[in-house]
Amino acid sequence: MRKIAIISDFDGTISRRDIGHHFFGTFIPDRERWLELLEQWRMGLISSRECLEHEMTLVRADREDLDVFVNGESIDPYFKDFIDFCERRSIVVLITSDGLDYYIDRLLMRFGLGYLEFNANRLRLADTALEGVEFPYFNAMECTRCGNCKRFHLEKLKSKGYLTVYVGNGYSDRCPAEHADIVLAKGELLDHCRAQRIAHIQFENFRDVERELTSRFILHSGNISL
Numbered sequence: 001m002r003k004i005a006i007i008s009d010f011d012g013t014i015s016r017r018d019i020g021h022h023f024f025g026t027f028i029p030d031r032e033r034w035l036e037l038l039e040q041w042r043m044g045l046i047s048s049r050e051c052l053e054h055e056m057t058l059v060r061a062d063r064e065d066l067d068v069f070v071n072g073e074s075i076d077p078y079f080k081d082f083i084d085f086c087e088r089r090s091i092v093v094l095i096t097s098d099g100l101d102y103y104i105d106r107l108l109m110r111f112g113l114g115y116l117e118f119n120a121n122r123l124r125l126a127d128t129a130l131e132g133v134e135f136p137y138f139n140a141m142e143c144t145r146c147g148n149c150k151r152f153h154l155e156k157l158k159s160k161g162y163l164t165v166y167v168g169n170g171y172s173d174r175c176p177a178e179h180a181d182i183v184l185a186k187g188e189l190l191d192h193c194r195a196q197r198i199a200h201i202q203f204e205n206f207r208d209v210e211r212e213l214t215s216r217f218i219l220h221s222g223n224i225s226l
């Protein structure tokens with residue numbers, strides 16, 4: 001029996017839409033340049049750090065625009081139940097994101113989940129201006145693909161003896177998915193797992209995650225039997 005940690009992506013996994021992506025898509029007037037950046041990132045020519053730094057220089061919005069935008073966003077309707085499920089079993093939950101801390105914090109707070117532990121890149125604000133982005137977890141020695149490499153946080157839990165369950169949907173979930181004990185995937189991550197023959201479980205929402213964990217594994221208080 002081993003203790004379990006759930007490590008989950010935020011954008012498009014916990015939040016319904018990829019908030020960072022849609023925010024930049026709405027507030028970057030130079031659409032051509034933005035799409036070009038995204039293409040370079042998808043092809044692996046630039047890291048997500050370089051991509052985010054560029055996006056921040058192109059964005060034409062202030063804090064109020066961002067707040068209004070985030071107020072229109074929502075989370076997976078089953079996520080709160082899933083957190084209750086984890087809390088009843090003392091299962092550790094960590095949210096890890098290569099997006100921006102500001103909107104993650106706001107959205108979690110709005111749904112009464114502001115106490116959840118998360119890590120992300122840091123939006124730098126000066127009064128109402130969006131000044132830039134900082135990368136407190138960036139480590140070029142470990143990974144050159146990500147701004148906040150989720151694998152680093154996953155490995156830390158692994159080294160503490162946790163069995164790691166990774167939940168994600170996108171390009172930035174490739175690093176951790178290659179190292180997690182159990183992977184739950186949808187979207188681009190699902191395509192990647194299929195293409196790379198990474199063992200995974202398909203899911204659509206957090207009710208599926210809960211159901212898959214309980215049906216496939218025997219869950220005890222904070223522990224798992226495979």
Ligand SMILES: [Zn+2]
Nearest residue numbers: 143146149175
């Ligand atoms: Zn990485």
